[in-house]
Amino acid sequence: MQPPLTAEYAFDEDTRVTRVSDGGYTATLTDRWHALGGTPNGGYLLAVCLQALRGELPFPDPLVVSATYLRRPAPGPVQLASEIIRIGRRVGTGEVRLTQADKEIVRATATFTDLTAAEGPTQIDNAPPDLPDPEDAIDPMADASLPDVTIVDRFDFRYGTVPGWWRGQPEQDLTAEFWLRFRDGRPADPFTLPLMVDAAAPAVLDLPTFGSATIELTVHVRGRPAPGWVACRATTRHLRDGFHEEDFEIWDRDGQLVAQSRQLAVLP
Amino acid sequence: MQPPLTAEYAFDEDTRVTRVSDGGYTATLTDRWHALGGTPNGGYLLAVCLQALRGELPFPDPLVVSATYLRRPAPGPVQLASEIIRIGRRVGTGEVRLTQADKEIVRATATFTDLTAAEGPTQIDNAPPDLPDPEDAIDPMADASLPDVTIVDRFDFRYGTVPGWWRGQPEQDLTAEFWLRFRDGRPADPFTLPLMVDAAAPAVLDLPTFGSATIELTVHVRGRPAPGWVACRATTRHLRDGFHEEDFEIWDRDGQLVAQSRQLAVLP
Numbered sequence: 001m002q003p004p005l006t007a008e009y010a011f012d013e014d015t016r017v018t019r020v021s022d023g024g025y026t027a028t029l030t031d032r033w034h035a036l037g038g039t040p041n042g043g044y045l046l047a048v049c050l051q052a053l054r055g056e057l058p059f060p061d062p063l064v065v066s067a068t069y070l071r072r073p074a075p076g077p078v079q080l081a082s083e084i085i086r087i088g089r090r091v092g093t094g095e096v097r098l099t100q101a102d103k104e105i106v107r108a109t110a111t112f113t114d115l116t117a118a119e120g121p122t123q124i125d126n127a128p129p130d131l132p133d134p135e136d137a138i139d140p141m142a143d144a145s146l147p148d149v150t151i152v153d154r155f156d157f158r159y160g161t162v163p164g165w166w167r168g169q170p171e172q173d174l175t176a177e178f179w180l181r182f183r184d185g186r187p188a189d190p191f192t193l194p195l196m197v198d199a200a201a202p203a204v205l206d207l208p209t210f211g212s213a214t215i216e217l218t219v220h221v222r223g224r225p226a227p228g229w230v231a232c233r234a235t236t237r238h239l240r241d242g243f244h245e246e247d248f249e250i251w252d253r254d255g256q257l258v259a260q261s262r263q264l265a266v267l268p
Numbered sequence: 269m270q271p272p273l274t275a276e277y278a279f280d281e282d283t284r285v286t287r288v289s290d291g292g293y294t295a296t297l298t299d300r301w302h303a304l305g306g307t308p309n310g311g312y313l314l315a316v317c318l319q320a321l322r323g324e325l326p327f328p329d330p331l332v333v334s335a336t337y338l339r340r341p342a343p344g345p346v347q348l349a350s351e352i353i354r355i356g357r358r359v360g361t362g363e364v365r366l367t368q369a370d371k372e373i374v375r376a377t378a379t380f381t382d383l384t385a386a387e388g389p390t391q392i393d394n395a396p397p398d399l400p401d402p403e404d405a406i407d408p409m410a411d412a413s414l415p416d417v418t419i420v421d422r423f424d425f426r427y428g429t430v431p432g433w434w435r436g437q438p439e440q441d442l443t444a445e446f447w448l449r450f451r452d453g454r455p456a457d458p459f460t461l462p463l464m465v466d467a468a469a470p471a472v473l474d475l476p477t478f479g480s481a482t483i484e485l486t487v488h489v490r491g492r493p494a495p496g497w498v499a500c501r502a503t504t505r506h507l508r509d510g511f512h513e514e515d516f517e518i519w520d521r522d523g524q525l526v527a528q529s530r531q532l533a534v535l536p
Contacts, residue, residue, distance in 0.1 A: 064484045064532045066334040070354045086338045120510020216332040218486045242388020264332045264488045
């Protein structure tokens with residue numbers, strides 16, 4: 001068991017929840033995790049939701065979380081109502097409703113487990129992204145400024161090949177691979193991974209398009225990541241009539257898959 | 269709008285719900301959809317849940333549904349409590365709790381839309397399974413009998429290559445492609461697809477293993493299928509310490525992707 005992290009990192013400060021009643025929590029969304037469009041990122045909302053379940057379930061790690069996005073949030077206070085659905089021997093499941101000004105913003109269901117207690121066979125028919133070492137890779141933010149998209153200030157990104165849209169030359173290539181880490185040194189863990197799968201620009205920007213709205217996001221946490229950079233792969237293979245999935249994988253520096261997510265989103 | 273289907277097909281008979289209160293429904297799970305292990309299949313439970321939302325939401329098609337499986341069900345009566353979470357301009361979201369003897373079996377969240385009203389760009393970076401015509405493909409059930417797995421009697425399956433485990437020679441090949449249709453002629457539609465993505469043997473049987481328990485299943489319905497057989501692709505790429513995803517695609521006879529699903533499951 002790792003020692004609890006103090007709130008020295010932006011992630012921990014900005015996802016902190018306060019228990020105010022039986023299953024009831026309050027939190028404050030900050031303006032430091034804004035996605036394209038200038039509102040708090042969906043993965044950030046999910047990370048806040050998980051904090052409101054963490055103390056309710058007797059297992060340390062989120063295993064699978066599914067969130068439906070109902071309305072756009074704004075920075076400021078939110079309320080969270082968490083419910084224990086079932087606690088079993090190996091897993092426990094709960095639900096969280098995140099509301100703002102009495103409007104429900106996100107509803108999330110999450111199943112927790114102890115990932116270090118998982119036992120069984122392993123077979124991986126996939127490989128981590130083939131990227132140059134982070135120190136030899138391209139920092140797309142080196143000469144860029146995205147003042148409304150504050151989430152890019154929370155992370156370091158390193159690409160082997162910068163996406164076409166970033167260079168003003170979209171190529172309809174809906175796969176992107178890159179390194180990712182928190183800029184302030186926050187280690188990745190099972191609670192940060194559900195934010196990290198949604199932290200980068202969507203792969204569909206290379207269509208081009210100006211963004212995409214998440215309807216539903218499901219994250220599988222598959223392991224506790226080793227320290228350091230994580231390698232990410234974002235892919236959209238099926239865009240139909242404006243609706244598309246985005247699949248996201250996160251691999252740690254030891255070459256282990258630590259998270260896999262899929263979202264259904266719609267172009268504006 | 270298609271005419272409503274009468275309950276002449278097993279699917280419609282066995283997923284029929286009766287509204288007994290505001291958002292409250294009853295239904296009866298039959299023994300005709302048993303999976304490996306001899307209990308009602310998870311996709312069947314999800315299909316019943318969707319019937320309890322169908323009358324509550326003003327949109328005709330499920331678009332994305334996420335279900336968490338909490339306990340094993342048995343054939344017999346169940347209760348369903350449905351809740352409208354939000355109705356928007358293009359989509360509406362609700363939740364269903366399916367209980368049996370006061371124990372919650374499944375909790376599902378679903379967002380509905382009108383798929384025929386979807387507008388926007390299309391780009392598919394994938395292809396349907398490359399299968400021989402159904403009439404030239406292999407029926408694995410031709411000489412087989414699986415008396416406890418009644419769901420195989422509800423469907424016709426046709427493979428280009430029969431999985432190794434089926435021939436008693438598992439090959440650790442965790443991808444399977446095959447044709448699928450209801451044996452009684454029930455056309456596939458957006459309400460049957462969430463059952464069909466879970467109707468076949470899991471790809472991990474080729475490890476070999478004797479089954480796998482679904483923890484969470486998310487289905488994206490991407491279009492209304494054309495009549496006839498649908499082509500399916502089931503894949504597991506990441507089995508780690510007994511936990512694995514299964515990805516499932518369904519393509520219709522016109523070569524359109526009509527459903528995509530992912531589940532997180534655990535080996536026994």
